[in-house]
Amino acid sequence: MMCFKAVHFSEVTNEDAGEPGVKIRWLIKREDGAPNFAMRYFELEPKAKSPHHSHEWEHEVFILDGQCNVFCDGQEKTASEGYVVYVPPKSVHHFENIGENRLRFLCLVPHKK
Amino acid sequence: MMCFKAVHFSEVTNEDAGEPGVKIRWLIKREDGAPNFAMRYFELEPKAKSPHHSHEWEHEVFILDGQCNVFCDGQEKTASEGYVVYVPPKSVHHFENIGENRLRFLCLVPHKK
Numbered sequence: 621m622m623c624f625k626a627v628h629f630s631e632v633t634n635e636d637a638g639e640p641g642v643k644i645r646w647l648i649k650r651e652d653g654a655p656n657f658a659m660r661y662f663e664l665e666p667k668a669k670s671p672h673h674s675h676e677w678e679h680e681v682f683i684l685d686g687q688c689n690v691f692c693d694g695q696e697k698t699a700s701e702g703y704v705v706y707v708p709p710k711s712v713h714h715f716e717n718i719g720e721n722r723l724r725f726l727c728l729v730p731h732k733k
Numbered sequence: 734m735m736c737f738k739a740v741h742f743s744e745v746t747n748e749d750a751g752e753p754g755v756k757i758r759w760l761i762k763r764e765d766g767a768p769n770f771a772m773r774y775f776e777l778e779p780k781a782k783s784p785h786h787s788h789e790w791e792h793e794v795f796i797l798d799g800q801c802n803v804f805c806d807g808q809e810k811t812a813s814e815g816y817v818v819y820v821p822p823k824s825v826h827h828f829e830n831i832g833e834n835r836l837r838f839l840c841l842v843p844h845k846k
Binding site for chain 2: 623624625626627628629630632647648652653654655656657659661678680682684690692693695697699702703704705706707708709711713726728730
């Protein structure tokens, strides 16, 4: 059994997420012993966006600060600090930073089978 | 397929969590269509604590604000805003608010089978 972990997010490696102005930190992952799902931390520069795409898994998101538009299956909603967003499996979606400051959110996903 | 959801946490029902000074909001749950895991939001008054217990499932936690001690299998760590905590399945654990202000954190769990 893996040990208990408690670290500040800033201690976790900050990686390029593959899109301009988008960084990712894998806060809790399979290697920590987590059996079911992963916690990721995203930071987007102003105007940065995640890819407009679809996949088999869901997203569970909590906005820490900043302001974004969330696009999902032709719908669009604005979200800011304290918003919770659920993106269903197979939906076509993306997040875009529409504010003047950085956008930070948690995005959790099930482990790939 | 369930729809995309984007709401402020304060729009989600605030419920007693079963311990003095501990409230819970189920931000994303099975009824939202989430197939694998749930996102819960906890608020603890100063000195409030979660029960010292053990169960078959893990916790994935992110501290939003406040200051707490996390106890897990005889270890103890202090965590505050921006800390990520992973509590493994079957560990004996609890969270205690040791600050002068409220403690707020997200705690995600897999759905019960």
